[in-house]
Amino acid sequence: MSDGPFVRMTTKPLITPMDVPVKANSVFNPGVVEFDGETLLLLRIEVRRGISEIRVARSKNGVDSWRFDDNILLQPDQAEFPYEEWGCEDPRVTQIGPCEWVIAYTAYSRYGPAVALARTRDFITVERLGTVLPPTNKDACLFPEQFGGHWIMLHRPVTGGQEHIWYASSPDDMVYWSQPGVLIPERGGPWWDGLRIGVGAPPIKTDQGWLMIYHGVKEAASHPVYRLGLALLDLQNPRKVLARASDWCFGPEVDYEQYGLVPNVVFTCGALVRDDNVWMYYGAADTVVGLATAKLSTLLDFVWEHDYLHIVGPAKGTVV
Numbered sequence: 001m002s003d004g005p006f007v008r009m010t011t012k013p014l015i016t017p018m019d020v021p022v023k024a025n026s027v028f029n030p031g032v033v034e035f036d037g038e039t040l041l042l043l044r045i046e047v048r049r050g051i052s053e054i055r056v057a058r059s060k061n062g063v064d065s066w067r068f069d070d071n072i073l074l075q076p077d078q079a080e081f082p083y084e085e086w087g088c089e090d091p092r093v094t095q096i097g098p099c100e101w102v103i104a105y106t107a108y109s110r111y112g113p114a115v116a117l118a119r120t121r122d123f124i125t126v127e128r129l130g131t132v133l134p135p136t137n138k139d140a141c142l143f144p145e146q147f148g149g150h151w152i153m154l155h156r157p158v159t160g161g162q163e164h165i166w167y168a169s170s171p172d173d174m175v176y177w178s179q180p181g182v183l184i185p186e187r188g189g190p191w192w193d194g195l196r197i198g199v200g201a202p203p204i205k206t207d208q209g210w211l212m213i214y215h216g217v218k219e220a221a222s223h224p225v226y227r228l229g230l231a232l233l234d235l236q237n238p239r240k241v242l243a244r245a246s247d248w249c250f251g252p253e254v255d256y257e258q259y260g261l262v263p264n265v266v267f268t269c270g271a272l273v274r275d276d277n278v279w280m281y282y283g284a285a286d287t288v289v290g291l292a293t294a295k296l297s298t299l300l301d302f303v304w305e306h307d308y309l310h311i312v313g314p315a316k317g318t319v320v
């Protein structure tokens, strides 16, 4: 069942806590990458202490027969990284060179969630760059190329009680980030993305612009619902929004998305393009992993057809 452009690939979750090689409470919000002819999921696994770590699972077809690596890719409780004491969460992977990837993830500690980066060449070991943006901040990812000699990172700080998607840029080192600005604001009021938003999968390059899947939250009677929406960013300058769909493109509709540790959540950290189809891996109800696909052209048509920027223009006082 699906009432949007994305169609679920399977009737059941792709991966559940039963599939994980450790005693897990939940497995969700994976980053994804194609590596060595296989699909790798960087899975957030909440172990029975309540703290999350990141493990890699590999599959030849990206759908089933997942094999888990023995080692933990990113684990908390490292003496040198005290801002990860409460866990490593929600990894988003971007290829930044022929054989190099950067993982943006949430480093969680008693001081709140912060943005951390790590580089890898093999998805077995990582070189941590450390915490690059302080709390309260999360939902970060990089673009896979530089713009005017700078990397651009999207991230989601909490500013004045509001939670918008911001950008920042860095020269080669990816350690120092500056020139911040708001890319897309939470929409406010009763909108599906009114309460808070954050980037989902790292943006996908298309001939029409960078296609960005993002999550938005609406809260009714203290019950938040996490859905996914689309925006299109300028190819040469992704700080510029070309279109933003009014309607969500994917929401919690089936039982494993509506029931779980956190009900009514679909939350993506990674998508791949295969034969002009977007394969979106997502966490469902903060408990299991799902997979939904859509034609890339359908998503581009969707964002233009539902473009709210061009229907009413930006609200006074907002940046887009």
Ligand code: BMA
Pocket (backbone or CB within 6 Å): 029, 089, 090, 226, 262, 265, 267, 283, 286
């Ligand atoms: C967000 C993040 C996600 C989580 C979502 C729904 O703030 O923490 O990891 O999936 O909430 O609970």
